[in-house]
Amino acid sequence: MDSHHFLQTAVVFLLAAVIAVPLTKRFRLGAVLGYLIAGVAIGPQLLGLVNDTEGVATISEFGVELMLFVIGLELSPQRLWVMRRSVFGTGLLQVLSTSVAIAAAGYFLFGLTGKGAAIVGGSLALSSTAFGLQILAERKEAGSAYGRQVFSILLFQDLAAIPLIAAVPLLASSTAQDFNLFAVLRTVGVIVAVIVGGRYLLRPVFRFVAKADSVEVFTATALLVVMGVALLMEMAGVSATLGAFLAGMLLADSEYRHELESNIEPFKGLLLGLFFISVGMSMDLSLLLHRPGLMFGLVCALLLLKSVLLWPLGRLLGGLNRSDTLRLVVLLACGGEFAFVVLRQAAEQRLIGVVQRDALVLAITLSMALTPLLVVLAAKALNVRPNKPSREFDAIEAGTPRVIIAGFGRVGQIIARVLRAQNIPFVALEHSADQVDQSRRFGSVNLFFGDPARPELLRAARADKAEVFVLATDDPEANLRTARLVRRQYPHLKIIARARNRQHVFRLMDMGVEEPVRETFHSSLKMTRKTLEALGLSHELAADRVERFRRYDEELLKKQALVYDDETKLIQSTREAMIDLQRLFEADAERSAERERQRDAGTPLTSDEEEE
Template sequence: MDSHKILQTAVVFLLATVIAVPLTKRFRLGAVLGYLLAGIVIGPQLLGLISDTEGVATVSEFGVVLMLFVIGLELSPQRLWVMRRSVFGTGLAQVLATTIAIAAASYYLFGLSGKAAVIVGGSLALSSTAFGLQILAERKEAGSAYGRQVFSILLFQDLAAIPLIAAVPLLASSTAQDFNLIAVLRTVGMIIAVVVGGRYLLRPIFRFVARADSAEVFTATALLVVTGVALLMELTGASATLGAFLAGMVLADSEYRHELESNIEPFKGLLLGLFFISVGMSMDVSLLLHQPLLILELVVALLLLKGLLLWPLGRLLAGLNRSDTLRLLVLLACGGEFAFVVLRQAAEQQLIAVSQRDALVLAITLSMALTPLLVVLAARGLHLRPKKPTREFDAIDAAPPRVIIAGFGRVGQIIARLLRAQGIPFVALEHSAEQVDLSRRFGSIDLFFGDPARPELLRAAHADKAEVFVLATDDPEANLRTARLVRRQYPHLKIIARARNRQHVFRLMDMGVEEPVRETFHSSLKMTRKTLEALGLSPELAADRVERFRRYDEALLKRQALVYDDETKLIQSNRDALIDLQQLFEADAERSAERERERDPTTAQAGDGD
């Protein structure tokens, strides 16, 4: 392809994207639908602006590889173990039940072979991660009870997609007679090599590259790791996506996780968009005209069957109420983007006919297009409305600050006053218009009305040039959304986060915020010290007891962060902690401990500060 053809193709893709995606997002239909519509319009069936659909599909599948790598980065083995009940409980039940039901219908009602029925059932059991997480974020419900269950189920579906993708060529080529044990052992050996080699080789490599202090080299190294591991897995006959996922998981608990994620994200977004465009280009839209009843039946059957299976899972396994179960149902009843990959491979391996693939792809796309509408209808039926700002956000015209303060309530104001007294430049962002107007009456400060969780607002506030990001908002869910965004887009920022309680602390620590500050902890310790003094303890002994409790509780908090999703272990940890603390104070009461405190008065002084 000559340079003129390459530039022409690039212009067509970018023009279609910048027109279609903003339109669909404006109507709350999501970016994925915009990419699909762009592909349909520029594809051979309508305008015919792009003819090389196979070439585009080959390049675009790298977007799926990068998506699996980013998913792997989100899933450290430790985190996966903590979430095992919701992920491997509700998630596993949903995938198994839906796969079996759809596979049985495909086999008995539509006459597919056993292997084809399994692949079709597995692919249709998957829901759209892109749609689900985007809608949860837009409606600010990711931290709700049903939002956490949606995330867990989507997480397991992403995990299940990997062996499903890998199984397509195996099912197409192998039978009981020609089962290739050597190929299986070679694949298992390569998986072990990736996991072990990644743990002992990748971290030293990234540590060496990080010393160069070059973002471009670091990004190139990340892309090299993804493509290299994917290529190795493909050479052994396994799935490239499996290799990318394993590479991500190996690096999930490394210190470079967030920087890797922020560097890969732009490439993943663009290539994933290209993948959806290529799917739209290959869609047989004429089926809507020639076989409208068949397509309509497939869409309705998919939504109803998955919905009927999700209802008891939400009510019984997840323990959700009726309204939350309904909201979970409408988000997960549609098909998903991984089904496009699986069905395309199944058609290439001749497990299913091309006409069957086209009908299923079209039905999945329509089910995804209906999802935002169903979410809106469900919300109206439950009398729910997404929160909207009462006025336009302020334009930020301040100089680049050293500190950004998110939230200008009681906590944010004290921090701002001290920073101002020290002459340290800062920008404060507050989501409450009333709070902004009230604060501006008492002086001229760099305070602006806006949502700190909006990427464009952080860019306007020069977050890329700041050093510290202070999360002082009093809304835990808004706090978590902002922390997630800042950690992903500005990994260089040191985050000082306010936390309401221990559960809030645990979730912030999951995002890499090292030491969240509990909003009532230190004031409670000071009140306790004064209470002990009022009861007759000496100021030194009272301060010592409080300081010992503080150190013990902070150590306990870090231990509990590893098991906070396991209620049984968390309860047992609290019981053990109470016994340990009692024994610690009993040891403090011994004369040897009293003499030691008298010789070392620094412990008493440590409890004086907040």
């Protein structure tokens, strides 16, 4: 490929991604769908802007290997151990049940061979890790109950992809009458050699490279490991993509993992996008035009079968309510990116036909394309119903408290522990049932499941008899709703409110809340003091500078609260404050230097200088 052709192809790829991805994200359909649409648009079957299928295959292979390396890099053994029950419990059952069901359907209904049916069943049982995690992140639901369950299942699916990818060449090299034991032993031997060799060789290599103190060389070494292991696996007759995944897992447990992640993170999204563009380009759209009934049936069958099997897993093993189970089913019912790799290898090894592979790839792609739409529809359907809690609010019976704590997360728990140690009666209200159940496991008392913004719950908590109301919720909007209700119905209560940022502080001040506590302000001041001390300032001088800044910033906050709805005045006051603060510190530095000169000269200090 000449330089002009290469640049033209690169510009087409980037232009398609820049146009398609923002459009799909604007409608909350996810970036992955945008990459798929971009690939379809520039592919040979639509606009034909890129017709070099061989070059596309090479790019796709490179993107797949790097994608698997990134996934392996994030697969920490410690993470697996903490989540072992949900990963190896729910995840294992999901993969096994779905694989068996799809394999049986392929064998009895579509005439696949036993080996082909096993590979197809295993590949279609996997869901899209990129799709699922991205949608959870965009909707800010990764920390929810169903989000954690989705992550656990996807994590096991990533692990299950390893033996599935390795099984393709093994099944192709053996027959029902002649099992190729040598191929199995060779594959196992190569994997063991890579794991053992990498475990004892990688750390010395990276320790040597780290001494060069060069980010570029460090990143290049990581890529060398990826490509080297992939090449070694390929030469041994094992999947190169499996080698890239193993390389990532080997580096995931090293002390250089975090530095490596920070260096590769900027490329992660682009590499995943490159892979999905390549998938979109390779789609056989003629099947959708000439055999729409078959494709519609395959997509519906895949989504329906996986949904039926996922529902009892979410309800029974995951312990989710119906709403969260529906969200889990919608996210995991589609096919996944690993299926593209497995099916391509299966077709190359003639375990399935090329037409069968193209039909399955198109069905998986369509199921992935439908996932963002189904997520949006499910969210709207759930929002249409009355906004009732997943279970009934607790009946509050806790005597007469002096303090009511709204929110029992990290902040609320610390406050409750100190109050309990001082034998001060309190009542804590938490709107998350999961948080309540988890906290009660450690013996938390006077903690009740309920929404602190509900008037009936505040009455049940005896807010009229309390003295202090602590707003410790981490949701600014819920925080403001509760503050408004408490200020209106219980004006005698002194409100201690947690604030996310300055705008949140201003809105709380408008409601009459005195001195809201910014959640990161004091920890930032402490880190600033430690930074100054690490640079050589004495503890007293560093503490004095930080204290001066704290007083100045709190005074500025009160002034800005009067004009925070006027952006021009707010910006102007911020600029003036920066200039005033700089002058204040410069004056302090001059006085400090003068005192040092007087001490060195033996001149006694005046009373004013001694106070300073």
